[in-house]
Amino acid sequence: MSDYRGRFAPSPSGRLHLGSALIAYGSYLKAKASGGTFLLRIEDLDRPRCPQANTPIMLEEIKRLGLSSDEPVLIQSEHEQDYLNTIAALPQAYRCNCTRALLKERPCPCQKLHLAPAEHQSIRVDLTSALAAHPYFNDGNFGLIKQADYSHELNPNLVLKRSDDIIAYNLAVVVDDHRQGITEVVRGADMLSATFLQLALYDLLGYQAPTFCHLPLVLEESTGHKFSKQNHAPALLDLLTPYEALKLCLHLLQVQTDPSMVTLVHERLSAYRTKPHCVAPQPSTQEAELLTALLHQAVTRFDPQTMPRQALML
Numbered sequence: 001m002s003d004y005r006g007r008f009a010p011s012p013s014g015r016l017h018l019g020s021a022l023i024a025y026g027s028y029l030k031a032k033a034s035g036g037t038f039l040l041r042i043e044d045l046d047r048p049r050c051p052q053a054n055t056p057i058m059l060e061e062i063k064r065l066g067l068s069s070d071e072p073v074l075i076q077s078e079h080e081q082d083y084l085n086t087i088a089a090l091p092q093a094y095r096c097n098c099t100r101a102l103l104k105e106r107p108c109p110c111q112k113l114h115l116a117p118a119e120h121q122s123i124r125v126d127l128t129s130a131l132a133a134h135p136y137f138n139d140g141n142f143g144l145i146k147q148a149d150y151s152h153e154l155n156p157n158l159v160l161k162r163s164d165d166i167i168a169y170n171l172a173v174v175v176d177d178h179r180q181g182i183t184e185v186v187r188g189a190d191m192l193s194a195t196f197l198q199l200a201l202y203d204l205l206g207y208q209a210p211t212f213c214h215l216p217l218v219l220e221e222s223t224g225h226k227f228s229k230q231n232h233a234p235a236l237l238d239l240l241t242p243y244e245a246l247k248l249c250l251h252l253l254q255v256q257t258d259p260s261m262v263t264l265v266h267e268r269l270s271a272y273r274t275k276p277h278c279v280a281p282q283p284s285t286q287e288a289e290l291l292t293a294l295l296h297q298a299v300t301r302f303d304p305q306t307m308p309r310q311a312l313m314l
């Protein structure tokens with residue numbers, strides 16, 4: 001086994017969508033084609049978005065797609081104290097009483113105020129100088145990514161713990177990618193800008209950063225929207241059987257071309273729109289075996305050089 005350690009780290013805000021499944025397969029194939037280890041992590045710290053009941057459903061759907069973790073699944077909500085300890089040990093962290101509306105009007109003065117702990121207070125860190133050390137990073141799929149192209153999306157006063165006491169994604173993801181020894185992060189292109197914040201946090205925490213490899217988003221051609229819960233996309237396994245879902249993802253990842261899967265997903269989408277319910281047929285008895293065999297074959301065929309770079313239109 002090689003030293004490569006990859007992961008798929010979904011937030012269980014609902015059922016699995018096509019965009020997430022593509023990342024699940026992309027991260028799995030990259031890890032396995034490198035002879036490495038593949039891990040699953042459930043990023044469920046944002047309880048209002050990710051109710052506990054969603055986790056077993058998400059894990060079951062990932063299993064139906066033929067994917068499993070080589071080590072025990074890490075569930076972030078079971079490790080809250082670790083994130084709090086990391087924040088407490090970070091000398092640059094400061095308490096902040098500003099609301100989002102106030103921050104729009106003026107810069108945050110709290111860093112200099114050394115505020116006493118209070119309710120509804122966030123904890124932030126100023127990443128200005130750490131960000132300056134990362135004017136760009138080399139993405140494993142998209143190549144050189146420049147911070148200047150994303151500066152409008154980057155708030156250097158990064159929230160580590162929100163005013164509702166929820167640990168922020170950027171802190172938790174860095175702590176966990178480090179503790180799980182992840183060598184490469186494969187994830188969706190919507191995380192490109194956050195990568196700069198995370199690289200800055202790695203420096204501040206004294207951790208070695210992994211490499212990053214982003215996959216393009218899957219968009220619905222007619223609307224330009226992502227296939228995600230926010231856009232009311234149907235759950236993937238309500239549209240396709242797991243074997244069909246794998247074939248579609250392999251087509252989108254350019255591992256094994258099969259344009260008939262695109263036609264099939266369009267047909268199922270219009271059936272779903274006419275009457276929203278599960279339009280995927282019951283998987284046949286051989287399907288689980290076919291899926292396992294195809295996934296094995298895909299590992300041998302996968303070529304990271306041919307991963308898609310443009311948004312994927314369906």
Ligand code: GLU
Nearest residue numbers: 009010011043173187191
């Ligand atoms: N949990 C994040 C999501 O589902 C992904 C984070 C990551 O891969 O770094 O959107």
